[in-house]
Amino acid sequence: QVQLVESGGGLVQPGGSLRLSCVASGSIFGINVMGWYRQTPGKERALVAIITSGGTLNYADSVKGRFTISRDNAKNMVYLQMNSLKPEDTADYYCYAIIRGRSNFYNTYWGQGTQVTVSA
Numbered sequence: 001q002v003q004l005v006e007s008g009g010g011l012v013q014p015g016g017s018l019r020l021s022c023v024a025s026g027s028i029f030g031i032n033v034m035g036w037y038r039q040t041p042g043k044e045r046a047l048v049a050i051i052t053s054g055g056t057l058n059y060a061d062s063v064k065g066r067f068t069i070s071r072d073n074a075k076n077m078v079y080l081q082m083n084s085l086k087p088e089d090t091a092d093y094y095c096y097a098i099i100r101g102r103s104n105f106y107n108t109y110w111g112q113g114t115q116v117t118v119s120a
Contacts, residue, residue, distance in 0.1 A: 001102075002026035002109050004095045009114030016118070017083045022095030022111055024076040030100040034071055034078035038091035038116075045094065049080060062088075085118045092116075 008020040024031065035050030049059045049069035057069060068081040078095060095111035 004111035006111040006114040020080040033098040
């Protein structure tokens with residue numbers, strides 16, 4: 001019913017930049033939170049950045065000063081601008097959102113993931 005679709009992943013050299021996008025579609029009556037998580041093999045999925053409907057921001061310490069999350073509420077989209085990328089940023093990046101659907105309850109949704117590889 002609700003889908004999140006990411007785009008923008010790829011291969012980039014250390015120090016480079018990449019911009020991820022995510023769009024939510026379906027039966028959406030309100031979005032409380034949108035954000036990004038990332039996961040590498042053998043590790044749990046970890047928060048990268050989140051943004052609330054009111055614009056409150058939160059970043060993982062490892063990406064502060066390098067990544068910027070933004071949101072277009074009218075388009076149900078969230079973005080992640082990643083600058084000064086490091087090899088340790090290599091991961092599968094997942095969009096997530098807490099969305100109120102037709103049921104009037106909020107549920108958490110995940111995108112399919114997009115791979116980011118930072119390597120020379």
